[in-house]
Amino acid sequence: MRRVTLKDVAAAAGVSATTVSFVVNGRADHIPESTRHRVEQAIADLGYVPSARGRALASGRSRVVVCVSPAGPAADVIEQFKRDLSHSLMTAGFTCVFLERPSDGDQFIQLWRHIDPACVVSWDALDPKELLPLERAGVPTVAGLITGGTDTDRAVDQEAVGRAQVEHLADLGHRHIAYAMPVMTREEESTARARRSGAIETARERGLAEVTVSTVDIDADQARIAVQSWTRARPRITAVAAYGDVQAITILEASRRLGVGVPDDLAIIGVDDLPLGELVFPTLSSVSLDLHAAAAHVAARILAVVEPSTNATPPMEQRPPRVMARESTLGADA
Structure with missing residues (x-):
């Protein structure tokens, strides 16, 4: 079936193609209401869908956020x-396209020769080499949403996550705490370091012993070795804050196999509040993140960049990370 064109709409409405273009692109203030209504009716009757490329040419930019x-x-x-x-x-009329960051930095830089986005959004900070081609192309950027930006840039305060974990454990009387770092990919590194920093600083502020930092992969043998080292340490480690829930569950299972009671011998808390955490035994305490508000916060920042003349909806107020306390820190009576 042939694609319905702007000229088809113009012929059906009895107006010029220029008039249809004004209506389609929201610039019809000077066009009589009756004429505008005829154009809109013709669009509906014919099932006309404006060309994304044509709208980009008319507005000077695409409606795609990468x-x-x-x-x-x-x-x-x-x-x-x-x-x-x-x-x-x-x-807000934009299409969001997600791309996995290329491992090759040069490939990342060449990407913008093939895509003409309204905005480029990055979870972490962009280095000057990556920013330069975007600036030359006049493409705005919003970066540092998860790590690398300022406190107001970030959608989630990662240091606050580590602080919430240690605050919870300290309130329960734990004084010797371990922080379980993941075997980090490049993408996880800044997030993990920020969470660890929040945990260490909070322990210092609360007058606790220095946090023991251990690297624990999602691996049964590594988790077993870590649990053995914590429980044999002098003074003994009585609680562990894990980078994420899957890692925490791996530690929980290693503790069970070693006969280490959770939470009597070792309290465990994760991050992300995954549904899986309520299905294991004992149920897993975790830090819940307000990602719905975080996404709204990010969207508001993007719209402020791509449409600065509009009255963008202010970002939703984000609640701080919240501890979902369950049996792995409170015991069976939780």
Whole structure:
């Protein structure tokens, strides 16, 4: 079937193609209401869909926002964040496209020769080499949303995540705490370091012993070795704050196999509040992040950059990371 064109709409409405273009692109203030109504009716009757390329030429930019996300395995919380961000931008008339960040920096730089986005969004900070071709092309950027930006730039305060974990454990009387770092990919590094920094600083402020930092992969043997080292340490480690829930569950299972009671011998708290945490035994305490508000915050920042003349909806107020306390820190009576 042949694509319906702007000229087809013009012929059906009995107006010029220029008049249809004004209506389609929202610049019809000077056109009589009756004429505008005829054009809109013809668009509806013919099922006309404006060309994305044509609208980009008319407005001087595309309506595509490219979000460069870290490479790595998919996670439920990140996928939910993406869905919320896509929905927020869609309601404002923009399409959100997610690209996995290329491992080759030169490939990342060459990417913008093939894509003409309204904005480029990056989870972490962009270095000057990456920014230069975007600036030359006049493409605005929003970066440092997860790590690398200022406190107001970031969608989630990662240091606050580590602080919430240690605050919870300290309130329960733990004085010797370990922080379980992941075997870090490039994308996880800045997030993990920020969470660890928040945990260490909070322990210092609360007068606790210096936090023991251990690297624990999602691996049964590594988790077993880590649990053994914590429980044999003098003074003994009585609680661990894990980088994420999957890592925390790996530690929980290693503790069970070693006969280490959770939380009597070792309290465990994760991050992300995954549904899986309520299915294990004991149920997992975790830090919940307000990703819906975080996505709205990011969308508002993007719209402020791509449409500065409009009255963008102010970002939603974000609640701080919230501890979901369960059996792995409170015990069976939780």
